[in-house]
Amino acid sequence: MNVSADSYYLPHESRWSILGSIGLFSFMLGAGIWLDGYNLVGPLVMGAGVLCIISTKFGWFGTVIRESLAGRYNLQVDRTFRWGMIFFIFSEVMFFGAFFGTLFYERLFVVPWLGGATNMFFTHALLYPHYRALWPTNGPAHAGGEFSRMPTWGIPALNTLILLSSAVTVTWAHWALKAGHRRKVVAGLVATIALGTTFLAMQAHEYYLAYTHFNLTLHSGIYGATFFILTGFHGLHVTIGVIMLTVILIRVLRGHFTPERHFAFEAVSWYWHFVDIVWLGLFIFVYWL
Amino acid sequence: MTESIALPAEPHHATRGGLMRWITTTNHKDIGTLYLIFSLIMFFIGGAMAMVIRAELYQPGLQFVTPAFYNQMVTLHGLIMVFGAVMPAFVGLANWMIPLMIGAPDMALPRLNNWSFWILPFAFTLLLLTLFLPGGAPEGGWTLYVPYSLELGYSFPFMIFAIHLMGISSVLGGINIIVTILNMRAPGMTLMKMPLFVWAWLITAYLLVAVMPVLAGGVTMQLLDHYFGTHFFSVAGGGSPVLWEHVFWFFGHPEVYIMILPAFGIISEIVPTFSRKPLFGRTSMIYALASIAFLSFIVWGHHMFTSGMPVSADLFFMFSTMLIAVPTGVKIFNWVATMWRGAITFETPMLFAVAFIILFTIGGFSGVMLALVPADFQYHNSYFVVAHFHYVLVTGAVFAIMAAVYYWLPKWTGHMYNEFWGKMHFWLSVISVNVLYFPMHFLGLAGMPRRVPDYAVQFTDLNMVSSIGGFVFGASQLIFVAIIFATVYGGRRAEARAWEGAHGLEWTVPSPAPYHTFATPPEVVG
Numbered sequence A: 001m002n003v004s005a006d007s008y009y010l011p012h013e014s015r016w017s018i019l020g021s022i023g024l025f026s027f028m029l030g031a032g033i034w035l036d037g038y039n040l041v042g043p044l045v046m047g048a049g050v051l052c053i054i055s056t057k058f059g060w061f062g063t064v065i066r067e068s069l070a071g072r073y074n075l076q077v078d079r080t081f082r083w084g085m086i087f088f089i090f091s092e093v094m095f096f097g098a099f100f101g102t103l104f105y106e107r108l109f110v111v112p113w114l115g116g117a118t119n120m121f122f123t124h125a126l127l128y129p130h131y132r133a134l135w136p137t138n139g140p141a142h143a144g145g146e147f148s149r150m151p152t153w154g155i156p157a158l159n160t161l162i163l164l165s166s167a168v169t170v171t172w173a174h175w176a177l178k179a180g181h182r183r184k185v186v187a188g189l190v191a192t193i194a195l196g197t198t199f200l201a202m203q204a205h206e207y208y209l210a211y212t213h214f215n216l217t218l219h220s221g222i223y224g225a226t227f228f229i230l231t232g233f234h235g236l237h238v239t240i241g242v243i244m245l246t247v248i249l250i251r252v253l254r255g256h257f258t259p260e261r262h263f264a265f266e267a268v269s270w271y272w273h274f275v276d277i278v279w280l281g282l283f284i285f286v287y288w289l
Numbered sequence B: 001m002t003e004s005i006a007l008p009a010e011p012h013h014a015t016r017g018g019l020m021r022w023i024t025t026t027n028h029k030d031i032g033t034l035y036l037i038f039s040l041i042m043f044f045i046g047g048a049m050a051m052v053i054r055a056e057l058y059q060p061g062l063q064f065v066t067p068a069f070y071n072q073m074v075t076l077h078g079l080i081m082v083f084g085a086v087m088p089a090f091v092g093l094a095n096w097m098i099p100l101m102i103g104a105p106d107m108a109l110p111r112l113n114n115w116s117f118w119i120l121p122f123a124f125t126l127l128l129l130t131l132f133l134p135g136g137a138p139e140g141g142w143t144l145y146v147p148y149s150l151e152l153g154y155s156f157p158f159m160i161f162a163i164h165l166m167g168i169s170s171v172l173g174g175i176n177i178i179v180t181i182l183n184m185r186a187p188g189m190t191l192m193k194m195p196l197f198v199w200a201w202l203i204t205a206y207l208l209v210a211v212m213p214v215l216a217g218g219v220t221m222q223l224l225d226h227y228f229g230t231h232f233f234s235v236a237g238g239g240s241p242v243l244w245e246h247v248f249w250f251f252g253h254p255e256v257y258i259m260i261l262p263a264f265g266i267i268s269e270i271v272p273t274f275s276r277k278p279l280f281g282r283t284s285m286i287y288a289l290a291s292i293a294f295l296s297f298i299v300w301g302h303h304m305f306t307s308g309m310p311v312s313a314d315l316f317f318m319f320s321t322m323l324i325a326v327p328t329g330v331k332i333f334n335w336v337a338t339m340w341r342g343a344i345t346f347e348t349p350m351l352f353a354v355a356f357i358i359l360f361t362i363g364g365f366s367g368v369m370l371a372l373v374p375a376d377f378q379y380h381n382s383y384f385v386v387a388h389f390h391y392v393l394v395t396g397a398v399f400a401i402m403a404a405v406y407y408w409l410p411k412w413t414g415h416m417y418n419e420f421w422g423k424m425h426f427w428l429s430v431i432s433v434n435v436l437y438f439p440m441h442f443l444g445l446a447g448m449p450r451r452v453p454d455y456a457v458q459f460t461d462l463n464m465v466s467s468i469g470g471f472v473f474g475a476s477q478l479i480f481v482a483i484i485f486a487t488v489y490g491g492r493r494a495e496a497r498a499w500e501g502a503h504g505l506e507w508t509v510p511s512p513a514p515y516h517t518f519a520t521p522p523e524v525v526g
């Protein structure tokens, strides 16, 4: 029996956090230098930052996994992780909320105003009388030139199907884990990772098409801006999700989880569901309506 | 159990010495101290910038600095005081006091706690570095309004990234505080029994987690507009500069409550102690906190009355803003009622607390004036607004922080501070701060705009008065630092219950609080 399991586990030192801070600092310093026009130094400093951040992740999560395997974490620690993950996801919801809010505000208020709605009649008549408030739009100056949006029932619909199925497979894997069927867990996780990767590949292809065939670019006015920021950050989150699922798969293969204790697995599946739900919002409000 | 259990050796002091102790520490008291020291340093850096501003405004015309540098000072002063001084001070107090107040051995996520702190010095290095770039630091004001902000040169990306870092630090810190409060309470410490400081922080932390990501999203859009050719904020592409104001103030108004709710918590601890009476209307205090937090999400438009919103929006934001006066009034009433017929003594923490109640109320009143749309059309962007938010932030948030430092310094250091010098600090501060900010009301009403280095001659007298108040206030804070140093290194020994009328778990542990407290949770009764 490990005695420390009766009391709340408190680590005595944090080795990795300072490296994480240095990594973030150097990444952002480098990004700033690069954006200010120094194309060599900037990326180098950024790269150093990325290396520090990656080592931090390995080191920090490695320590946590070792402690977890050593039985240091009692149920109270488990609850801490649960609450922590819930509020982390909540912060992510608010992050996406900023971009959805932007989309709604622009689309429901700004664009009609530019088109002369409510008391903006004279502004419209005097400044840009030819502008028609239709969605999608790239504004009175036709920023980025004529473009069209991605057809809803092509790749986006397929991607919806893919992500929704991946939610099913990850839940299936979770049930299998609780029932103690290792093989099914592995199958479920592999399927989820495969679906996630397919999603990302489709998304990359979609970006390629957007730029080459639809002239839908970052410069395409407010539609292009909201399109790329929402789908881009979502794609980034899917990528992170796939990486985390892969880590979980490795841990399943190494037998780290029991049917009772497998919070890391649950945390990642919560995250995956969150990414899924964000996608539904994207599909409806960015691609469809 | 028959076998003898070898408990893992609990060090009663830090495991490492020197700098590495502070870099690797996971101890909530160490980290609290780090936050507080960091915040004090930032107070002085931000304060030095304020001195530059007041020196320049001492007379009309340009004396000391260029308009561009003046704007840089105004911008950095705001960002540093908000994100570097006030917020970290409150987080430092949370770190020190929440585990002690709820009977927890430490914060729930000690390593994350370390990281939340150690992001901050890097964030502010990034921000202050911009002073040395060609073109200097950001000039658009702490509100980063577009298009000013998008016209910045070299400093722009560093400012944006510094804000990202501050956001990461705050969100991680907020999560940690919420989890600690929800999961680390000693048996018997039910939610409704929690001290009000803890309640205030639970709600504050929730606000932090909710709105810092929105600011992060907003500045990311600025970054894209500046460097990647998007049109979030440009009308040409169908975007709108007013979008930035919505995003910023959706963050910004809850942010001002992030800076005042912990202060409310502190005052609710101090007033009962020195009135030797339990807090009046405890439950209503908790509900008031919660409703202020809720309302703070639906009032952001009061910063934008002159930005061109539909009249219906103006009206909505006017009424929702005035609603906040109700729970705020409840709190002020309850503090006064707590003092009513109490056996009051006026040690320094209580002096600051009483000054808080009076002066914060003045700031609240000017807030209600600003909330009236037709009146705000006059006051907006004038020195009246500057007077308003300095009453709520300096004589509000900062006075509460000082009250808290005097109140808990005996617990932290094991020594009593020198009461005479504490009172000196208080009286000098409270007089000079009013000399500094009260005239700004009149300047604003008379039409002096904010954020300008020069002004029309008729504003000279009041500006001189204000600047003199500013210099005295700035200088008085040196006494504060001297008192802190003196108390850390000596002074009368403090008892466990340093204040006769104090209640709460933090007073049951020795002073100074040992490195580890409540390794076995206390039993909370009654």
Ligand code: HEM
Pocket (backbone or CB within 6 Å): B143, B256, B257, B259, B260, B302, B303, B321, B322, B324, B325, B328, B363, B364, B365, B366, B367, B368, B370, B371, B372, B376, B379, B380, B381, B385, B388, B389, B392, B393, B396, B397
């Ligand atoms: C009764 C409560 C309050 C009301 C009704 C209120 C109302 C207002 C209004 C209407 C404005 C906008 C003025 C303008 O720009 O024309 C304003 C500005 C401001 N308020 Fe308050 N306020 C209240 C409490 C607070 C508190 C508690 C704080 C912070 C601790 C605070 C901090 C600020 C700040 C920083 C600004 C100026 C922001 C800027 O433009 O730079 N207020 N307030």
Ligand SMILES: [Cu+2]
Pocket (backbone or CB within 6 Å): B252, B253, B256, B299, B300, B302, B303
């Ligand atoms: Cu506000």
